[in-house]
Amino acid sequence: MTYLFAGLAALLAFVALRIGKQIWYTYQCPGEPALYDFWYGRMDKKSQAHRNVVTHLGHCERCRETLYRIQKGQPLEDHLVD
Ligand SMILES: [Zn+2]
Incomplete structure (x- = not known):
């Protein structure tokens, strides 16, 4: 039972970290070179960087x-x- 809770806590921490990281990247300005790449289509549309810019x-x-x-x-x- 203890292992179950430990596993759940680890999973929860992992998910929270991922969401936190996503929010952090969303609020970080990607910078002009990244915006250039974004506008001129040099950024992979499926990439995380592209999603972050959008x-x-x-x-x-x-x-x-x-x-x-x-x-x-x-x-x-x-x-x-x-
Ligand atoms: Zn910005």
């Missing part, structure tokens, strides 16, 4: 603006100046 863009205005700039074809340097 989820992240849903609630990060800064990255949406960056992506918008990438879509407009403005170079990265413009962003660094201001």
Whole structure:
């Protein structure tokens, strides 16, 4: 019985860690190079990185603006100046 609870606790900790990691990655800005790869299709659509960018863009205005700039074809340097 003790083993069962230990197993359950381990499983729960594993699941919680995975969810926590997912939330952490969702809130982390992927950075402009990743957004470039995302926009120009250089990122595997089935990859975790791609999913992270999609989820992240849903609630990060800064990255949406960056992506918008990438879509407009403005170079990265413009962003660094201001
Ligand atoms: Zn962001």
